[in-house]
Amino acid sequence: MTGLTAEIVAKYNYWLYVILMMVGLYAMIGKKNLVKKLLGMNIFQTAIILLYVSSGVKRGAGIPIVDKYKALAQGVDPTLVVNPLPHVLMLTAIVVSVSVTGVALAVLLRIYREYGTLEEDEILEKIGK
Amino acid sequence: MKAIALLCSLITGAVLLYGVQDFAPWSDPASPASTHVSSHYIRNSVPETHVPNIVTAVLGDYRGYDTMFETVVIFCAGMAVICVLRRSKS
Amino acid sequence: MSSPTNLHLYILAAPLVAAFVLNLLGRLSRRWVMPLTLGPLVFSTAGSLMLLARVLKEGGFSYTVGNWTPPYGIELLVDPLSAMMLVLISGIALTATFSALPWVEREHPGSEHLFFTLYLILIAGLMGLVLTADAFNLYVLLEITSITTYGLIAMGKGRAPLASFNYIIMGSIGACFYLLGIGYLYILTGSLNMADMAAIIKTLPQGPALATAFAFAIVGLWVKMAFFPLHGWLPNAYSLAPTAAGLLFAPLMTKVTIYLMIRVILNVFTPEYVFYSHPLVQSGVVWAAAIAIVCASSLALGQRDLRRMLTYILIAEVGYMVGGFWLANSQGMTGAILHIFNDAVMTLCLFLAAAAIASRTGSLSFDNLKGLYRTMPVTMAAFTVGAFSIIGVPPTCGFFSKWYLLQGAVQAGQWGFLAALLFSSLVNAIMFFRIIELAYFTDDGEAHHGGHHHGDDHHAPVAEAPLPMLAPLVVTAAALLVIGLGTGPIVSAIRLTLPKFL
Amino acid sequence: MTWQVDLLILALVLICAVAAINARDLLGASVIFGVYSFLMCLLWAEMGAVDVAFTEATVGAGISTVLFIAAVLRTSRRCKD
């Protein structure tokens, strides 16, 4: 039990991200409302961002902006700066996520225009008849 | 549907957590993610690009190809929304 | 290794730049649409042929974008396989575009330039996917192709937006899973370059994290390629999409994703890890593929609309390629890769034929196909060639890839997969001969009921599809035969990229 | 930052996520999602990912939320689950 607790404490970020991911995935698959699905998708994506960003954290390190002249003169100690690569990746991922959200919302408006509702079961009912 | 969704997310979560146990502890400076490529960026980005913000340097130059397509993604999204929503003028 | 050239990036950039220019100029006048769409595609096709010739002569090369040595910069890999994929993509896009132009004019008057902007970016995205050797870059490009696809599908009529929305949800899950997998790999290895990752993975103990990473990356790609139980989004999305867009999706999207799966397995996780350290998983996937083939074929049998039937066949073909590749022997892998090319061309042929038929009859439900041979002989002849290829009748190309797949199955002792392949061939035969029977041997309407003896002098007026739709169709049908007979050289080129130990 | 604050943010993030997908009113859900994004942004700023935090603040809490609200107002706020 203490082992598990220690594991959770040592990696609590990862635990949080998994829980958020589960919330998001659940909403994407299980919710009938289309907007809720999209919210779930966004939560899923932020969970992934959390995973990446967590992987870049270093104990006792500063933000990845350095003093140019000092860096040129003395170099930078990698242990003093957090890992910038996940940040870069996640900037791209955020952009992708907002793009997908935008397109999805546009499609959502089209669906509403067509069926007058955003509930999946009601739409399927309307198609059925 | 709800049950399936719950099951799916639980399985996914369990598998992900199963994988997590292998990771280096959180915020470990010696973890592979923080040492291999990233320390190269931290050390060399300023001398090689003269940009103090390492993220900008990596984003704009080392991984500029990614960023180019990121812009294309945004552009696509805009075009797609216009395509989907605007009715043709005719 | 030959010296790098920028040619492959010009091939990629041509449609991309053309898309932007088209968006600027297209709003001014519709005249710009055709030259700006066909021009870059002709350029890309010619360029990729040149690139392929060069690569086959001098060997593949790795290219560093921005002149940063990998793994720090993004690496592109131009080997015989990716060069061939470039030829495939540009060639198919070019062929499909001839037919797509009149369709877009008909279905989306006034927004042709918008449509083709997305269309060209999609092509560029597919080309980028084929070239990249960076795991994260792959994700970004995957999203480009997805977003353009979402948009293009939602432009369709009726239920298309709903199909597109389902695809968005499923596609996002797929992409997110892939991203999760890559995230785990990154945490384990600290790198994103495929070759670098592979080198580091070899030194790592095979722990749970690696297995999770692999599972998520592969499952993510499976969702994107509509591998059987994860296929739900595909039939609606592809059959309801605008006809012009369907012409591009159906031949290329699933095939490129399968190519990506192959890349990820060969270049990142390495076959030793994927196949040989987990034989149970390996044969499990082959069995899953066999089930996928059987189920998808059976579902296809139940369809009463030509295009929907084709989409289910598409799903069955995904099973061929996944299963064939996971047979993990030289023959199976060759067959899977060969089938990427063959399936792309034959799917294009069938969808072009379907589009040509739809341009005359309006609907593709089976009732409308009766006696079509009299009015559209050329279209139906080409359709028949495509159908034979899907069934796997020699000497069309479909036979030869099936040959390799079957042979791989025999060598691996995977009798279930062998049986599934044969079953699917038979089901395809039933499906297509049902249509052929309708088109050739059933008279439409009541006039000739009883079907007998209206002599040679009687001919229904021939009403073929317009030339821009017919010409690419005939070319593709001919290509099916040519590719079939040219299997030898294609296979020897494919063999260049397979791991040496096979 | 002290771990108490950290824990508080984590708890709030979770609560917001669950609340966002369970709210009966879609407009409310969208707003809660904005809050969620903002908390996430705090979390990232704390982890040293300033650029990501900045982006999340502008995009997640800003644009995404606005887009959601715009779409919800154009359609309906009603939600059955």
Add this chain to the structure above:
Amino acid sequence: MTCTPSILPLAAVLISMLGTIPIMLSDRRPNLRESWTLLIAVGKFLLVASMLPAVLAGGGFTFTLFEVIPGVPIALKVDPLGMFFALVASFLWICTSAYSIGYMRTLKEHAQTRYFASFALAISATIGVAFSANLLTMYLFYEVLSLSTYPLVTHEQNAEARRSGRKYLTYILGTSIGFALPAVIITYSVAGTLDFTAGGILAGKASPALLGLILCLFVAGFAKSGIMPFHGWLPAAMVAPTPVSSFLHGVAVVKVGVFSIVRVILDIFGPDLLRSLDYGTILSYFVCITILVASLVALTQDNLKRRLAYSTIGQLSYIVLGVALLTPSSMTGGVLHIAMHAFGKITLFLCAGAIYVASHKKYISQMDGLGRQMPITFGAFFLGALSIIGLPPLGGFISKWNLVIGAVEADQIPILVILLCSSLLNAAYFLPIIYRAFFAQPAAGVEPTIKEAPIFCLAPLCITALGSVALFFYPDVFLRLVKLAILN
């Protein structure tokens, strides 16, 4: 055997395939179209015959097109066995073409262009099978033949024709994809090559069990040979116009099936291997069932074409039986029977067609006294029937004689008995027809106006009937070819 590379085999195969183009183009001008057909038929025969001297002299021709699979090109080879079959098929095509013209015109059939084009394609594929240099090429042409005959079977376009077409495809495609293709692939996996080699390629490459499996798959896979239980397509395919039944289902299609099995036995397995495993005997007993059952079923058929169809099923198994017995005489008899049966059966079918053209009668029970109105037709029918029964002075006697000797050589007395029984059964189902035609009183209401069929129909059937007779007296060429094929 020394083979010289030559384009002749390719030309022989392709001439009719390319011939479909002018045939299709002259859609609106029947005279031109049919001249093309005849021209191509004669050209094809001449091309095939031009290679005969070299083959008889112990030579051969090869032509390699593409290497599609490592070690397995698409290649053609002319050897005695192939030559034998090609000679029979291309000669009989001329007769059938001429006959088709008369038949189709008299009955004013529809879609004649499609008919002639498919026909040309089918003969192309037949010659292709005969000249194949390896199993892959043979499979390729085999499938082309299946598909090109489908439009012919479904020619009538009515519900029954469509049903039969479906049945035809199910049997033929189902078995070739389901059994023959895996067999070919397993063979390739095991042997690493697919070339037809005298003496076989499988010896020592696989376990007896696997070899047995491959043999079973091949025999089941080439369902065109009509071996039970995969014979059902043949009676169904009789809805096709009679020239199709006569040529394709008396000669080309069914013989392609049998020829494929013979090829596999001789050049893939090799007689020695089969002899050592004793699979030949098992196979011969297996086909004996078909011989007996088919003959018995034929007795019960009233539809003339169906009776002929069941007779064909039985006769085809003679060929397989002969080759499966693996003694020199039996193999000679079996292979010779390809030609002898072809001439005999095509005569019978052409007669059936001529009867239909002249009188629109399909059923044996309607033919009472018809022979007096159509003496030539029924005379030819009589000759054909005698040949099939195996009586001198007709070709069928030679092959059956050899078969009988072979059965004795192989010490298989039960098979000898079966052969004799079967011959009696053949007589039992053919002779009553002759009797009815010539000696029975015409039923009331038969129009006395029935005349002989037109000359285009009549001439070919006379030629083939006389051919049967000629084969008895001059079987030299064929015998030499068969000897060469077997001695190799």
Add this chain to the structure above:
Amino acid sequence: MKRIQEKAAQRAFGDNQIIRVSARMMVPFIQLFGLYVIVHGHYSPGGGFQGGVLLGASYILLALAFDLKTSLKTFSESMNSILGTTGALIFVGTAVLCALVGGLFLDYSALEPLLPLGPIEWRSFGIFIVEVGVGLAVMSIMLSLYWDLSSGGELDEGL
């Protein structure tokens, strides 16, 4: 409670003098900040993307406070689209240009022959050019996303 709701309904949504004035006052500052973020991306958090979003947000604020037509008057739709395309084109164009002048794709230091800055400074400058492109594209696309979503593609009243 009900009465408050009714009152709110009487006042058209967002039709409030205070909001309008303060929005109009805030917009220039937001835009200034957005530009700053783009330009100063080398030295501080931010860059083309974040700055572009801020610029876009300023117009969105305008459209929210007034209505869509008003904001379209200040910044037309076709103008916006041209800007967005140009932005994307700047990025891709720079990349292709690097290849055309003889270097590798996206290798900014290869642009040296165009302007002698020194290869390393060119890298820095190249990043800047690219960021501007990103900023333009992002701004226009964000704006266009909002326009289309809030008006259902009609570009009329908006919310």
